[in-house]
Amino acid sequence: MTTRHFRVWRGDDEGGELTDFDVEVNEGEVVLDIIHRLQATQAPDLAVRWNCKAGKCGSCSAEINGKPRLLCMTRMSTFTADETITVTPLRTFPVVRDLVTDVSYNYEKARAMPAFAPPADLKPGEYRMQQVDVERSQEFRKCIECFLCQNTCHVIRDHEENKPPFSGPRLFIRAAELDMHPLDAREDRKELAQAEQGLGYCNITKCCTEVCPEHIKITDNAIIPMKERVVDRRYDPLVWLGRKILRRDQIKN
Amino acid sequence: MSEIERHSFDVLVIGAGGAGLRAAIEARSAGKKTAIISKSLFGKAHTVMAEGGAAAALGNVNSRDNWMVHFRDTIRGGKFLNHYRMAELHAKEAPDRIWELETYGALFDRTKDGRISQRNFGGHEYPRLAHVGDRTGLEMIRTLQQKIVSLQQDDKNNVGSYESKLKIFAETTIVELLMSEGRIAGALGYYRDTGRFVLFEAPAVVLATGGIGKSFKVTSNSWEYTGDGHALAMRAGATLVNMEFVQFHPTGMVWPPSVKGILVTESVRGDGGVLRNSEGRRFMFDYIPEVFKSQYATTEEEGDRWYTDPDNNKRPPELLPRDEVARAINSEVKAGRGSPHGGVFLDVSTRMKAEEIIKRLPSMHHQFKELADVDITKEPMEVGPTCHYVMGGIEVDPESQQSKVPGLFAAGEVSGGMHGSNRLGGNSLSDLLVFGKRAGEYAAAYVDGLSERPRTTDADVAAASTAALDLLTEQPEEGAENPYTLQHDLQQVMNDLVGIIRRAGELEEALTRLAELRKRAANVKASGGRRYNPGWHLAMDLRNMLTVSECIAKAALERSESRGGHTREDNPGMDPNWRKVNLICSLGENGVVLKRQPLPTMPDELLSLFDRSELAKYLTEAELADFDRIGGGGEATGGDESGSAPAETESEAVGMVSASEHPPTADADTPDGDAVDDATATTGDATTKTDDGNGDKA
Numbered sequence: 001m002t003t004r005h006f007r008v009w010r011g012d013d014e015g016g017e018l019t020d021f022d023v024e025v026n027e028g029e030v031v032l033d034i035i036h037r038l039q040a041t042q043a044p045d046l047a048v049r050w051n052c053k054a055g056k057c058g059s060c061s062a063e064i065n066g067k068p069r070l071l072c073m074t075r076m077s078t079f080t081a082d083e084t085i086t087v088t089p090l091r092t093f094p095v096v097r098d099l100v101t102d103v104s105y106n107y108e109k110a111r112a113m114p115a116f117a118p119p120a121d122l123k124p125g126e127y128r129m130q131q132v133d134v135e136r137s138q139e140f141r142k143c144i145e146c147f148l149c150q151n152t153c154h155v156i157r158d159h160e161e162n163k164p165p166f167s168g169p170r171l172f173i174r175a176a177e178l179d180m181h182p183l184d185a186r187e188d189r190k191e192l193a194q195a196e197q198g199l200g201y202c203n204i205t206k207c208c209t210e211v212c213p214e215h216i217k218i219t220d221n222a223i224i225p226m227k228e229r230v231v232d233r234r235y236d237p238l239v240w241l242g243r244k245i246l247r248r249d250q251i252k253n
Numbered sequence: 254m255s256e257i258e259r260h261s262f263d264v265l266v267i268g269a270g271g272a273g274l275r276a277a278i279e280a281r282s283a284g285k286k287t288a289i290i291s292k293s294l295f296g297k298a299h300t301v302m303a304e305g306g307a308a309a310a311l312g313n314v315n316s317r318d319n320w321m322v323h324f325r326d327t328i329r330g331g332k333f334l335n336h337y338r339m340a341e342l343h344a345k346e347a348p349d350r351i352w353e354l355e356t357y358g359a360l361f362d363r364t365k366d367g368r369i370s371q372r373n374f375g376g377h378e379y380p381r382l383a384h385v386g387d388r389t390g391l392e393m394i395r396t397l398q399q400k401i402v403s404l405q406q407d408d409k410n411n412v413g414s415y416e417s418k419l420k421i422f423a424e425t426t427i428v429e430l431l432m433s434e435g436r437i438a439g440a441l442g443y444y445r446d447t448g449r450f451v452l453f454e455a456p457a458v459v460l461a462t463g464g465i466g467k468s469f470k471v472t473s474n475s476w477e478y479t480g481d482g483h484a485l486a487m488r489a490g491a492t493l494v495n496m497e498f499v500q501f502h503p504t505g506m507v508w509p510p511s512v513k514g515i516l517v518t519e520s521v522r523g524d525g526g527v528l529r530n531s532e533g534r535r536f537m538f539d540y541i542p543e544v545f546k547s548q549y550a551t552t553e554e555e556g557d558r559w560y561t562d563p564d565n566n567k568r569p570p571e572l573l574p575r576d577e578v579a580r581a582i583n584s585e586v587k588a589g590r591g592s593p594h595g596g597v598f599l600d601v602s603t604r605m606k607a608e609e610i611i612k613r614l615p616s617m618h619h620q621f622k623e624l625a626d627v628d629i630t631k632e633p634m635e636v637g638p639t640c641h642y643v644m645g646g647i648e649v650d651p652e653s654q655q656s657k658v659p660g661l662f663a664a665g666e667v668s669g670g671m672h673g674s675n676r677l678g679g680n681s682l683s684d685l686l687v688f689g690k691r692a693g694e695y696a697a698a699y700v701d702g703l704s705e706r707p708r709t710t711d712a713d714v715a716a717a718s719t720a721a722l723d724l725l726t727e728q729p730e731e732g733a734e735n736p737y738t739l740q741h742d743l744q745q746v747m748n749d750l751v752g753i754i755r756r757a758g759e760l761e762e763a764l765t766r767l768a769e770l771r772k773r774a775a776n777v778k779a780s781g782g783r784r785y786n787p788g789w790h791l792a793m794d795l796r797n798m799l800t801v802s803e804c805i806a807k808a809a810l811e812r813s814e815s816r817g818g819h820t821r822e823d824n825p826g827m828d829p830n831w832r833k834v835n836l837i838c839s840l841g842e843n844g845v846v847l848k849r850q851p852l853p854t855m856p857d858e859l860l861s862l863f864d865r866s867e868l869a870k871y872l873t874e875a876e877l878a879d880f881d882r883i884g885g886g887g888e889a890t891g892g893d894e895s896g897s898a899p900a901e902t903e904s905e906a907v908g909m910v911s912a913s914e915h916p917p918t919a920d921a922d923t924p925d926g927d928a929v930d931d932a933t934a935t936t937g938d939a940t941t942k943t944d945d946g947n948g949d950k951a
């Protein structure tokens with residue numbers, strides 16, 4: 001057991017400040033353990049979100065020493081022995097209290113995104129897809145909605161004015177996921193991403209990919225393919241036909 | 254009360270995990286104005302933690318699978334204490350519920366011919382779990398979440414507003430159900446972010462709040478799992494069934510201390526992982542209980558052959574039901590053959606190639622690497638039992654999921670009966686779909702049957718909000734109990750005295766200690782303001798945790814046998830007479846009241862799916878004689894055609910009928926004569942109940 005120095009941002013939408021704490025740390029602990037210890041011993045009303053404590057729910061996003069991280073997946077052993085650990089709320093979203101931010105922007109953008117369109121000619125139980133074909137979309141469905149990528153993206157970090165037209169990387173992978181879904185009946189996912197989600201604002205800096213705790217290759221596997229010239233598909237009847245034929249084959253299996 | 258925000262809905266769904274979301278989809282699809290109350294953000298519910306898969310007899314990997322085999326496995330796993338009708342409905346309806354998810358956009362792993370792939374799991378005779386790697390729960394929650402969004406989009410297109418028919422209240426907690434003349438009238442909750450109260454008027458409430466694990470120290474459950482639904486239901490007059498049955502998942506992480514309890518999916522074993530003790534022995538071969546002897550391999554060679562040739566070999570004992578594996582691990586550690594940090598070794602590294610491990614168990618690989626510095630492709634994991642699931646829960650009608658209280662429904666982990674004394678892995682995700690749908694459907698039907706809406710009273714609202722506010726103090730108070738300390742002490746009591754192995758003396762001590770904790774709880778004060786104050790939230794949850802813990806301890810003391818998720822060192826072994834008894838908890842003047850009640854009797858058609866030799870291990874002599882009289886002993890592997898037949902057509906002594914009749918054998922040998930008629934009342938027909946409700950009103 002050692003004692004470590006923490007600075008935790010405390011406050012609400014009207015303002016706040018970094019508060020200093022000296023706190024006990026044990027072997028094998030993660031930053032969230034320390035936040036919990038602060039709650040139990042020094043600051044019972046310290047606000048923090050968490051659920052799973054295993055990197056699976058994406059609730060505990062915050063910034064640790066300025067880097068967007070999951071509190072539950074950041075081990076204390078990754079810091080040097082005398083390093084002060086500074087924990088602040090996500091910067092891109094409005095603060096509710098302490099480490100908790102209002103992430104409703106992300107839910108609003110998700111709600112604006114046209115849902116999966118089931119194929120009209122298939123009944124439940126008749127869906128046939130090959131593993132290789134679902135894997136591309138499955139990568140994006142690993143997303144735990146921690147919104148760290150959204151928090152990092154410079155298009156909206158410190159640029160409130162870009163929030164209305166821009167959905168952000170989390171929603172770009174959702175668009176890509178549906179675009180690559182072997183049985184999604186919509187053919188205009190790429191067009192929608194350009195027209196409705198503000199994909200054009202993204203200049204492929206890859207910052208989102210770097211912070212994704214699920215290691216989803218947001219830029220390479222979703223954004224770049226989605227930015228492919230829409231004409232490729234729209235005006236090439238052969239490609240379009242091929243897509244349709246492939247589906248019929250899969251259905252027959 | 255004028256300053257309290259008010260909303261009016263037809264159906265209020267409390268809980269935003271799989272069961273709650275599925276119920277909401279159904280209620281909204283039935284045209285009901287529906288609200289979902291989510292204790293956390295939308296999409297974070299504990300369902301995301303489910304890893305292995307959803308069990309459904311799709312027959313995609315082994316075509317011999319069908320609902321009857323699934324039913325049989327479920328009953329076997331629950332040691333014949335399941336509500337047979339729930340297990341039957343579950344086995345029959347699970348495939349449709351899974352296929353339906355594909356129409357919502359779910360992407361399960363596939364078989365070679367493009368169907369949904371299925372994996373092996375403990376207690377399931379055939380590969381049965383539809384899955385997505387080891388993150389099936391996440392897929393499920395995301396799929397349902399996105400389906401809800403799509404319904405909201407339909408409403409936007411049709412009536413101009415996303416929230417006109419289906420509204421989500423994120424980070425909102427219900428503190429009390431509100432009643433009117435014995436029926437549900439609404440609920441009072443608070444918003445986490447502001448601490449403000451919010452009143453929901455609704456004639457039907459579906460409880461889908463999940464479990465109780467946070468009352469135990471070592472648990473795979475999140476902070477939300479404080480038994481809210483169980484306690485809310487009891488305070489509203491509903492009953493809980495079989496709360497003594499708590500599932501300790503055999504494989505939780507044991508090191509480092511901060512992650513102790515976090516789940517290591519059973520898929521590790523389903524896919525070939527083996528358990529070893531410190532001597533390198535695959536000890537599970539030493540722990541195959543008599544009732545399972547004929548179904549499991551007795552040599553390592555045979556067990557290993559099973560992975561590639563399941564038709565001609567028996568499965569390895571690592572895949573025994575969870576209660577067996579958990580107890581075996583416990584014994585090995587006690588005998589001094591544990592791993593360095595007090596668990597045993599779970600090894601895939603010598604069983605599969607590294608690439609395969611990463612592909613099949615990606616989140617386990619990730620989890621161990623990030624949290625324990627262990628590379629599971631190179632070295633074994635250390636694992637030990639962790640509190641995972643409560644089989645017991647709100648007593649409901651199997652068809653409608655309605656509790657004893659008119660208008661109050663329950664689905665998923667918070668409801669009881671389906672899993673008997675032990676739940677099979679994979680049966681939870683399918684359970685919440687099957688019964689979530691039913692709860693939503695019947696809640697909607699219940700609302701249709703009402704002639705007028707029950708009204709909440711200002712007095713009830715005031716009482717509930719005052720009780721909640723009493724727990725809050727702006728400045729720390731001298732001598733007040735710290736909610737965190739109290740929770741810690743409660744967890745310690747439950748872990749030490751009501752844990753995986755139980756003894757009468759310890760359970761009595763637990764009850765004494767719980768009474769002390771209740772006294773201390775009266776003195777709990779959280780300091781700070783109303784805005785997003787976790788200390789205050791915990792203080793409110795503590796009341797629920799204490800009630801539920803008392804139910805568990807009381808029932809565990811009463812049941813003097815060992816069965817499934819209830820192991821009594823002083824009463825080892827199953828007692829056929831106890832198999833016929835459900836323990837029912839309700840809330841009386843002076844706390845929890847426990848009583849015995851006969852288990853609904855399984856109809857002959859279902860009973861005859863089992864071999865006589867197997868039944869002989871569970872039933873009383875008298876029951877066996879009856880069984881011989883009907884000439885039972887059948888085959889469940891007969892294919893799908895006979896699928897829906899037995900229950901619906903072949904006999905009238907099945908399903909609801911037998912539940913509302915009193916089979917002559919049910920009461921006769923129960924350990925306690927006062928087994929009462931309540932089985933009739935609570936398992937009675939849903940429509941009857943609804944009518945009763947109306948009758949009162951009219």
Ligand code: SF4
Nearest residue numbers: 153202204205206208
């Ligand atoms: S790659 Fe695009 S979406 Fe990702 S952070 Fe950069 S600008 Fe934002």
Ligand code: SF4
Nearest residue numbers: 143144146147149212
């Ligand atoms: S894509 Fe990655 S970083 Fe972005 S929300 Fe999902 S999991 Fe988080």
Ligand code: FES
Nearest residue numbers: 052053058060072
């Ligand atoms: S608590 Fe779930 S990701 Fe950290």
